[in-house]
Amino acid sequence: MDLQLLFYIAGKHLFSRLKQSLVAALGVTIGIGMFITLSTFMTGLNGLLDGLSLDRTPHIHLYKEIGPSERQPLAFSAAYADDLLLIHSIKPKRRQSRIASATSMIKSIRSYPEVRGVSPHVRSQVFYSAGAVDLNGVVSGIDVAEEVRLFPLEDYIVAGSTDALKRDENAIILGHGVARKLSTDIDGRVQLLSTEGNRLPLKVVGLYQSGLADVDDTQSYVNIGTARRLLGERTGYVTDINVKLYDIENALPLAEHFASLYNIKAVDIGTANAQFETGTSIRNLITYVVSITLLVVAGFGIYNILNMFIREKMNDIAILKAIGFSGREVKMIFMIQALAIGLFGGVMGLLLGWGLSVLIDHTPFEMEALPTITTYPVNIAPIYFVIGFAFAVVASYFAGYLPANKARKMDPVDVLRGQ
Amino acid sequence: MNKKSVIRATGINKHFYTPTDYHVLRDVSFDVHAGEFVSIMGKSGSGKSTLLYILSTMDTVYEGELFLDDRKITGLPAAELSAVRNEHIGFVFQFHYLLEEFTVLDNVSLPAWKLARKSREEIRAAATELLKLLDISKLADKRASRISGGERQRVAIARALINSPTIIMGDEPTGNLDSKNADNVLAIFRDLVTARDLTLLIVTHDQDFADRTDRIITMEDGRVLV
Ligand SMILES: Nc1ncnc2c1ncn2[C@@H]1O[C@H](COP(=O)(O)OP(=O)(O)OP(=O)(O)O)[C@@H](O)[C@H]1O
Ligand SMILES: [Mg+2]
Numbered sequence: 001m002d003l004q005l006l007f008y009i010a011g012k013h014l015f016s017r018l019k020q021s022l023v024a025a026l027g028v029t030i031g032i033g034m035f036i037t038l039s040t041f042m043t044g045l046n047g048l049l050d051g052l053s054l055d056r057t058p059h060i061h062l063y064k065e066i067g068p069s070e071r072q073p074l075a076f077s078a079a080y081a082d083d084l085l086l087i088h089s090i091k092p093k094r095r096q097s098r099i100a101s102a103t104s105m106i107k108s109i110r111s112y113p114e115v116r117g118v119s120p121h122v123r124s125q126v127f128y129s130a131g132a133v134d135l136n137g138v139v140s141g142i143d144v145a146e147e148v149r150l151f152p153l154e155d156y157i158v159a160g161s162t163d164a165l166k167r168d169e170n171a172i173i174l175g176h177g178v179a180r181k182l183s184t185d186i187d188g189r190v191q192l193l194s195t196e197g198n199r200l201p202l203k204v205v206g207l208y209q210s211g212l213a214d215v216d217d218t219q220s221y222v223n224i225g226t227a228r229r230l231l232g233e234r235t236g237y238v239t240d241i242n243v244k245l246y247d248i249e250n251a252l253p254l255a256e257h258f259a260s261l262y263n264i265k266a267v268d269i270g271t272a273n274a275q276f277e278t279g280t281s282i283r284n285l286i287t288y289v290v291s292i293t294l295l296v297v298a299g300f301g302i303y304n305i306l307n308m309f310i311r312e313k314m315n316d317i318a319i320l321k322a323i324g325f326s327g328r329e330v331k332m333i334f335m336i337q338a339l340a341i342g343l344f345g346g347v348m349g350l351l352l353g354w355g356l357s358v359l360i361d362h363t364p365f366e367m368e369a370l371p372t373i374t375t376y377p378v379n380i381a382p383i384y385f386v387i388g389f390a391f392a393v394v395a396s397y398f399a400g401y402l403p404a405n406k407a408r409k410m411d412p413v414d415v416l417r418g419q
Numbered sequence: 420m421n422k423k424s425v426i427r428a429t430g431i432n433k434h435f436y437t438p439t440d441y442h443v444l445r446d447v448s449f450d451v452h453a454g455e456f457v458s459i460m461g462k463s464g465s466g467k468s469t470l471l472y473i474l475s476t477m478d479t480v481y482e483g484e485l486f487l488d489d490r491k492i493t494g495l496p497a498a499e500l501s502a503v504r505n506e507h508i509g510f511v512f513q514f515h516y517l518l519e520e521f522t523v524l525d526n527v528s529l530p531a532w533k534l535a536r537k538s539r540e541e542i543r544a545a546a547t548e549l550l551k552l553l554d555i556s557k558l559a560d561k562r563a564s565r566i567s568g569g570e571r572q573r574v575a576i577a578r579a580l581i582n583s584p585t586i587i588m589g590d591e592p593t594g595n596l597d598s599k600n601a602d603n604v605l606a607i608f609r610d611l612v613t614a615r616d617l618t619l620l621i622v623t624h625d626q627d628f629a630d631r632t633d634r635i636i637t638m639e640d641g642r643v644l645v
Binding site: 002005009012013016315316318319320321322323324325326327328412413416417 | 468472475477478497498501502504505506510512513514516517518519520521525529530532533534535578
């Protein structure tokens with residue numbers, strides 16, 4: 001088979017019908033381009049929403065649940081072993097939120113190979129006071145370096161930075177809503193009042209905005225040492241342990257393992273975000289369905305145009321066969337045309353998809369809830385370009401195959417007999 | 420005659436089954452010898468074109484046997500028939516089909532490119548030579564869709580000649596030509612028969628044309644009259 005000759009004939013066919021060839025390629029271009037744009041945009045959006053909730057949720061959250069002990073002291077006494085014990089009005093003990101021997105627990109959790117990191121928290125109810133106002137809220141004392149490494153805290157700081165918190169034991173990052181209510185701003189002063197009555201004057205070094213009003217109106221962050229000082233606790237006092245894993249799939253089994261090992265409440269991210277997971281999978285499903293539809297439509301475009309090409313080229317097919325081209329060679333001529341359309345349309349589709357993605361990536365997108373986002377989120381991942389291009393080639397192959405095969409089988413005598 | 424036969428047909432029968440069974444060729448048998456210039460005549464609808472399509476190996480649905488240069492053609496696989504057509508048979512259709520998007524020169528050259536026995540330059544030279552012979556050399560670079568009916572017919576003849584085939588079959592190749600050009604084509608055919616020892620089998624309605632050939636095969640209702 002003289003491929004050069006077949007390419008020459010295919011090329012003549014394509015270029016003498018340049019407009020139709022371009023329209024066919026345009027169908028592929030739009031299909032592939034939209035597929036890529038949709039994929040990058042939808043996954044970008046999904047990533048944003050995932051990040052919004054999943055990234056800042058610990059994969060496993062360990063804490064001491066407030067509640068009375070399962071076994072009361074009376075049960076430990078051998079003297080009443082045979083008696084029916086009834087105790088009324090059991091109330092939980094104070095200091096229940098402390099995690100016992102947290103330091104060694106954290107050390108041991110860190111040694112698991114699945115664990116990326118552990119961030120201890122000291123959480124406490126507080127009052128914020130500035131001037132005459134006292135405001136109810138929650139302060140989290142954090143190990144700043146570890147928290148920033150594991151969680152996207154930095155992304156939600158709208159003014160100032162976490163660096164100051166790392167260095168300064170008398171610094172605080174206030175929730176945006178808290179700061180507004182206290183009429184204070186960065187470099188302002190605020191007093192923290194613990195439930196015990198301890199008072200700590202702090203300097204505002206940053207503002208935090210998560211986008212969730214409930215959180216922003218109450219939450220603030222201080223250094224973990226500052227929190228312990230406020231509560232009058234020693235080093236090693238921890239109320240919550242947030243664990244981040246390498247693979248989110250391990251969250252549930254590890255949470256169960258930790259819960260029984262340390263006799264502690266352990267909530268995994270799946271349980272904490274059950275409804276969120278459903279949302280993500282439905283969005284993914286929609287993305288897939290729409291993408292596949294676009295690709296299939298592009299495939300039909302190629303099929304249609306090629307069918308039309310071949311109907312118009314009945315005479316040429318008959319002549320080529322009459323002067324000695326075999327059916328296989330004639331088929332090849334049309335396959336070359338189909339693949340050329342697919343390749344050209346595919347390459348243009350890549351450019352279109354890339355262009356639109358970049359355009360969306362630069363389109364302003366301001367939302368109260370997403371302070372660090374200024375443009376629409378786009379996930380320009382090479383994989384969508386690879387899939388899009390591969391589909392263009394595969395689809396044009398199959399779309400071209402049927403009409404080209406028809407050309408292979410066509411009987412030249414039927415055409416040459418004339419109408 | 421003791422000359423070698425180029426085409427031998429024995430007992431060719433063909434039916435069309437749509438719309439109804441129609442026995443279009445009945446027991447057609449004849450020989451064409453090397454260097455012979457044979458014409459086929461007969462009323463419209465007598466089956467001349469149908470016979471020619473079978474002889475040209477394009478139509479394979481028939482009963483009987485067909486030999487080309489004493490080689491049995493009947494029953495050969497399609498790919499081999501393509502090669503036979505490319506190398507040994509030049510065909511001028513009743514409706515002179517050309518590849519519309521290609522230049523006249525390309526149209527004439529394509530069978531030779533396909534045969535791939537000569538370089539592109541040699542083929543180009545040979546094609547140009549043929550165009551000159553048929554008095555259409557000035558059309559060489561024109562697109563086939565832009566030339567007249569008579570010119571198209573001559574391009575089709577040049578294309579049939581390019582591979583110096585064993586036999587040229589023509590289905591009314593002079594049908595669309597004025598008498599001057601028809602005479603010209605006839606003269607060319609005569610020339611080729613003597614100069615290149617070509618064998619010609621030409622369907623024609625033109626009695627003058629037929630009279631100037633070596634032999635006339637007459638067809639009537641699907642039979643060859645003797
Ligand atoms: N595909 C077909 N199906 C059915 N009948 C056909 C078909 N092709 C040709 N015929 C019939 O076969 C007969 C012979 O046709 P053919 O074309 O061979 O005639 P012809 O001798 O070449 O006539 P003309 O001189 O007009 O070209 C005609 O009666 C025609 O109607
Ligand atoms: Mg006819």
